[in-house]
Amino acid sequence: MTRTIQQLFDLKGKTAVVTGASRGLGLQMAHALGEAGARIMLSSRKESDLEEAAAELQSAGIDARWVAANCADEADIGRLVDETLQRMGDIDILVNNAGAAWGAPAEDHPVDAWDKVMNLNVRGYFILSQQVAKRSMIARKTGRIINIASIAGLGGNPPEMRTIAYNTSKGAVVNFTRALACEWGRYGITVNAICPGFFPSKMTRGTLESMGEQELASHAPLGRLGDDEDLKGLTLLYASDAGKHITGQWLAVDGGVSVVTGG
Numbered sequence: 109m110t111r112t113i114q115q116l117f118d119l120k121g122k123t124a125v126v127t128g129a130s131r132g133l134g135l136q137m138a139h140a141l142g143e144a145g146a147r148i149m150l151s152s153r154k155e156s157d158l159e160e161a162a163a164e165l166q167s168a169g170i171d172a173r174w175v176a177a178n179c180a181d182e183a184d185i186g187r188l189v190d191e192t193l194q195r196m197g198d199i200d201i202l203v204n205n206a207g208a209a210w211g212a213p214a215e216d217h218p219v220d221a222w223d224k225v226m227n228l229n230v231r232g233y234f235i236l237s238q239q240v241a242k243r244s245m246i247a248r249k250t251g252r253i254i255n256i257a258s259i260a261g262l263g264g265n266p267p268e269m270r271t272i273a274y275n276t277s278k279g280a281v282v283n284f285t286r287a288l289a290c291e292w293g294r295y296g297i298t299v300n301a302i303c304p305g306f307f308p309s310k311m312t313r314g315t316l317e318s319m320g321e322q323e324l325a326s327h328a329p330l331g332r333l334g335d336d337e338d339l340k341g342l343t344l345l346y347a348s349d350a351g352k353h354i355t356g357q358w359l360a361v362d363g364g365v366s367v368v369t370g371g
Contacts, residue, residue: 120145128206142170289356305362328363
């Protein structure tokens with residue numbers, strides 16, 4: 109029998125791991141998955157931030173736990189997967205969101221900063237996806253992987269935004285999503301990406317201060333920045349059976365900025 113829309117979006121009985129989840133976009137997506145019924149394992153580097161985030165989710169009636177881990181470190185990634193499997197069982201949904209940015213002119217960009225961005229934004233996504241798939245998803249022939257890319261990965265930036273490593277890493281995430289979807293579709297695993305535009309966050313603080321919130325908002329046809337709700341719908345679509353026939357795709361959530369710039 110065909111399921112209702114409420115049944116298709118229902119995540120009761122599912123377990124989701126969300127990285128970079130102690131604040132901002134990661135916490136917003138954790139709320140979305142938890143509000144749909146999923147149990148949530150939060151991860152980021154700082155224990156105190158994770159405690160606050162878990163308490164916020166728990167106060168909303170969401171089953172939330174946490175593991176402090178650095179997703180640029182392979183050993184930490186393994187520990188995150190170990191603890192999740194031990195404490196919560198199989199992983200149904202993985203949201204790769206932990207990320208770093210660095211602002212510098214390309215000609216003067218420090219190589220160690222380039223490596224830091226690439227290690228977390230690309231290598232970390234690959235290692236965590238690989239471990240979750242091999243240890244939980246492939247054998248069960250089911251899984252949802254959501255990669256957080258960016259509209260910065262769809263093209264260049266205005267000259268004042270000197271984020272060559274970040275743009276490159278997020279472009280890599282978009283194609284990583286496509287390639288992984290092609291390989292793992294046979295296991296019933298969907299792999300999709302979200303490309304956020306400008307949302308007020310710790311990562312965009314410098315850009316907001318230098319260009320101004322109103323100036324940035326003026327570049328969007330909708331005339332606004334993203335808010336605390338704008339990623340929820342797409343996250344739930346990708347994570348639930350409502351999106352079971354969608355894989356290898358990216359979608360910009362940017363108020364229309366990428367349409368104007370041709371991304």
